[in-house]
Amino acid sequence: MSHSVEPRPMTSRRCGPLKGLALVPGDKSISHRALILGAMAVGETRITGLLEGQDVLDTARAMVAFGAQVTQHGPGDWSVHGVGVGGFRSPEGVIDCGNSGTGVRLIMGAMATTPITATFTGDASLSRRPMARVTDPLAQFGARITTREGGRLPITIEGAQDPVPVTYRTPVASAQIKSAILLAGLNVPGDTVVIESEPTRDHSERMLTGFGAEIRTETTSDGHRITLTGRPELRPQPVAVPRDPSSAAFPVAAALIVPGSEIRVPGVSRNPTRDGLYVTLLEMGADITFENTREEGGEPVADLVVRHGPLKGVRVPAARAASMIDEFPILSVIASFAEGPTVMNGVSELRVKESDRIDAMAKGLRANSVEVEDTADSMTVHGMARVPGGGQAVTHLDHRIAMSFLVLGMATEHPVGIDDAGPITTSFPDFVPLMTRLGAELA
Ligand SMILES: O=C(O)C1=C[C@@H](OP(=O)(O)O)[C@@H](O)[C@H](O)C1
Ligand SMILES: C=C(OP(=O)(O)O)C(=O)O
Structure with missing residues (x-):
């Protein structure tokens, strides 16, 4: 916050x-993803070993604002009742992602292909960081996005009504860009493709596979190519972080x-x-x-x-x-x-x-x-x-x-x-x- x-x-x-x-x-990367994918699955995802750092707590709060139920049972022991792919609702207030680049970029991806509207903000550090690297590809799916000057936060996203699949080559090696696009691709009919020149952390791919999404990674002359087939029903999985x-x-x-x-x-x-x-x-x-x-x-x-x-x-x-x-x-x-x-x-x-x-x-x-x-x-x-x-x-x-x-x-x-x-x-x-x-x- x-x-x-x-x-x-x-x-x-x-x-x-x-x-x-x-x-x-x-792990902070895995903790964010467990909460977000848990919120996009149908039913209860149990998470153990969740990082209770501020960045992750801000993501948990955001998932509640989008309609999921998030409960802490004990230290590191959490559950998320998800609303399914495409099931997010428009949050009532502004989504404050605090200090977290991963939080804001992945959540923007997760909601950008659902016809709801959300405004994102963050602290002084996050408000200086570049967001066009994520909002540019999300706009290609059909989302309407308003940013502050220079592509910075606060950002308002009107999610796409009829999202179209995207093939996107990331301009810099970034797991946050890749993950935002893959999460957006979940609610899109057809294949969403991300091509990266250097492989970046693959927690999203591993967890998406665990939750039952169809996703494959190939190393081609073109680079590292990840293909996700849209509109899966994500099945809750226990996640041991x-x-x-x-x-x-x-x-x-x-x-x-x-x-x-x-x-x-x-x-x-x-x-x-x-x-x-x-x-x-x-x-x-x-x-x-x-x-x-x-x-x-x-x-x-x-x-x-x-x-x-x-x-x-x-x-x-x-x-x-x-x-x-x-x-x-x-x-x-x-x-x-x-x-x-x-x-x-x-x-x-x-x-x-x-x-x-x-x-x-x-x-x-x-x-x-x-x-x-x-x-x-x-x-x-x-x-x-x-x-x-x-x-x-x-x-x-x-x-x-x-x-x-x-x-x-x-x-x-x-x-x-x-x-x-x-x-x-x-x-x-x-x-x-x-x-x-x-x-x-x-x-
Ligand atoms: O995807 C992630 O969980 C992260 C990716 C990295 O950022 P970039 O993708 O911007 O390099 C890293 O610096 C950050 O701490 C966590
Ligand atoms: C860069 C980091 O995180 P984020 O991009 O999620 O703010 C980090 O934890 O070092």
Whole structure:
């Protein structure tokens, strides 16, 4: 929800070895999708391990506004009574998606081919982010869309009366664009096709298959081609949400850079479309083992054991960017402690996340005496044996920037401060107590 609360400054000091079990929250991408597909299925979808972060709670509230019944039974244990494909009603008020790009873009897709009207809004960060990447293809289905200048929120969508199928090549690798189009395609007769140049996270495809939709993915000379056949009856499925690899990245990073650390992070998704950070860390020489690899709720998961050790800088290829798009801020922190430079290429999408993440990381790292170079679509971090720290970072309503700098301060010579820890609740509400239990000093 968009609310103005007082900023909550926080400081992170160098701590002793981090030890113990890090039970990170449920995957944010899968949590949003479970609520949305649950709302579009006929009957009850039971969800366990749901992330109760603000972004997901905002999506739950939106699904209620569109007519679904959403009930919390216990921590992480939720159910959704759906209204079926095409069954959404016009919400009474404005749909406030708070800080969540995934929430607003997927929900706009889910309603755009049903003849109802909704207005979407968000917080100051979300209101700066580009939405034409989703409203352009949704207009091709026949939806009538009004945006603020520059294609920004607030946006009003009058869903298409007689939607027509669309074939769309995404201009940037984005699972949010792909998913918005596929969700729109659910209420359209015939085949909706999305073509992407690089594969992006495939949670929508996996979950749509689980709910009984006809969807297939092919790799062609054209790219990665996903075809959905419209107007299925979605059958409710129990969804067991795996733990979020993007959230796991923060305790993992802390254990890698704080001497003497050893932690265990169980049940983390190892979906190959989300695994780029872990591939990169192994190339850097990180001491991470993956135990008990198994399948849970249609997603591969493993228990991670992470120990501190020496790291070397690497070059991260642009083709890997989509599979670790949310992990570049924390990778740039880890890279600050590696031997030699780490070069991250093809990362221009970071400039349109909750903040301009390249700029926020470069400025915050420099304020802590780390040498960083950045261009429109790359960032290079020069690692050093001892990182001075002692600086302040500005977080710009961005949870991942806030958590990244708190992790930095766990291993710098001098404390690192952030202007606002409030946004952390977006994706990882338990971050501060969890890190404190492992041994971090945050105040
Ligand atoms: O589909 C999703 O759940 C997400 C896709 C990514 O965004 P883009 O599709 O805009 O790259 C990612 O950054 C975001 O945190 C979650
Ligand atoms: C980019 C992110 O989320 P969203 O786009 O859903 O706001 C994120 O969680 O890092």
